[in-house]
Amino acid sequence: MTMTVELDVVVEQPRRWALDPVLSVEHVSMRFGGLVAVNDLSFQAGRGDITALIGPNGAGKTTVFNCITGFYKPTQGMLNLRHASGDTFLLERMPDHKISAKARVARTFQNIRLFSGMTILENLLVAQHNPLMLASGMTILGVLGLPGYKRAEKEAIEKAKFWLEKTGLTARADDPAGDLPYGAQRRLEIARAMCTEPQLLCLDEPAAGLNPRESAELNTLLLDIRAMGQTSLLLIEHDMSVVMEISDHVVVLEYGVKISDGTPDEVRNDPRVIAAYLGVDDDEVAEVEEVLDDISEETAR
């Protein structure tokens, strides 16, 4: 019954990320026909934190991301995004482009989605579409060649330059994005997402396919973004060196259900996480199941 005691402690002392969450996922379920990809998931991502969403393959992590960024509409539940200014947005009610434009949630993709036939600079300018569109007077003033748009474009290029510098891509700014090596494409995708000035940046496996050095560079970049203080990060990752090193808060999913939620150290030592990741011996299965039964009884009560 030790687990019960621990759970009670959790309830009594709200965790740091629950104090000022940028994103609250509340009882979200996503069903595809008979398949339950995400089942009654609740967690919070703290403002200014790096929150990692981990779990074995097929655990439903990307589905959660797609719900947050509006590519899927969750079958049930609520996704509440709160800006530093206090504005709140219910993401499950917004179409995907509005989630990016209004709620300021940006994302990257597991299989990189760059505009490969456009230059790196153009990629970063497309990301600033909405402010530039306003500056060009919804195109009309821009076609006439009025100076207001020129100024706005210059500012946009300056911002692009800042992120090129941050991601070490300045030298290749005029090359097509499709020509970049894989690691640089990953960084460009992050730079492009950052050009939308997001409140929450969702990274879908940013370290996939990177070598250890690139992986370390990525860590620095993500910590840098956090240090700037404007953007909170939510990332899906398999690379435990990235997760354990940089994240403040880890949420573990298995078969669409949250099995653990806490600081990296807590999660690392959680028997359920170890069981999910490493598998357990036959005699331990019963033990783990017992523990799980206890938990479900506890929550049912």
Added chain:
Amino acid sequence: MAPGIATNGPGSSPGAAIRDAILAGVIALGIFGPLVGLKTEQNMQNELIITTRWGTVAIIVAIVIFGRFLLTTTIWPAIARRKASDAGPSRTSVAVKAGIARWFPPVGLVFLFVYPAIVVGLLGFQGSLKWVDNFGIQILIYVMLGWGLNIVVGLAGLLDLGYVAFYAVGAYAYALLATHFGLSFWILLPLAGILAALWGIMLGFPVLRLRGDYLAIVTLAFGEIIRLVLINFRELTNGSAGISSIPKITFFGLYSFDISAPNYVAKVFDLPMSSAYYKIFLYYLILLLALLTAFVTIRLRKLPVGRAWEALREDEIACRSLGINTTNTKLTAFALGAMFGGFAGSFFAARQGFVSPESFTFMESAVIVAIVVLGGMGSMIGVALAAVAMIGGTEILRELDFLKAVFGEGFDPDQYRMLFFGLAMVLVMIWKPRGFVSAREPTVFLTERKSISGSLVKEGHG
């Protein structure tokens, strides 16, 4: 056989080349002898008789023998040599290409502006008619249509097989409003554009959820629906008989090109009467309209909306993740493309003086799409060149009367134009699979403008 010879290269002896050429000739004789040499005809008694055309066969066989000899002795070795020496493009060829890219647009533009003067100078007013009208105006209409469709297909990557519908809307808008209400071309030109753009949006709303092949099929159907409505809505459009005696365009109401009018140009300026003035006026008008299309497109490419179109062609999902409203972006592409189609349509109606549904068949849409694809999607210069090649090519075929001397009096080269088209398209797609100009010019640069290889640029998927 061909690759074997090609790899033998310059080493193969002239004797072998001659043997090879004769062998090719024998094969050609075997194939063309019965196919071309023998022809069945009905005589006066309604009997089937065989006539022979050995002269034609001899010419074909001679061409094959000579061509094969030329290929084996000079062309293939030259290609092989170039391939062997061709580690990369030589510096001079790069410089030449850059020079062409730099100077072709301004020189071409100047040529377009002096073209009527050159033709009139060479052939006189009466002789210039054909060259200004059939070649100049006809090609420029298709250049404009190609540039208009280029916005939809080339930039936004939405395959529209019903573009001719908007051309028809523009043409009928001018024809109906001018004949019924007597409105001037200069009022109806923008109106036709706006009407076509509205139709573009009306088509756009339901179909923009579709992608790729499905979008293409629905736009194709839309083109056909418009044509069928024009045929069957007889009360309004006069059905297949069409609308005739559409008023001519005036020079902003100041001068008329109507011989009976008091302000007929020739009367005002004391010139001899000729229909060439109107044609030259129309030439400059369509040239300016086409240049307007080009100007707007080039400007738009550098604006956020143009970049959003191209981004949409590259990856729609990424666009949405960056907060771009893809529905609106697609609709603007459709509306703008349709608007230029409408402009071209109203010009077409005014130029012909007659419109009927016959002019707006699927064939027209196909030709315009072919121009855009052949030119290289997204490239202005490429599309213009493709229009010249395709439409100019058709017109040139009408001029090849000397072929009658070879193939007999009944030979009409114009009837073979689809065959030539098909052949030319296949050849171009083998040599230049991404069209004449496949490289994409970036819209903005930090230090250096570098063309982007066509292999990286996506075609869009609906």
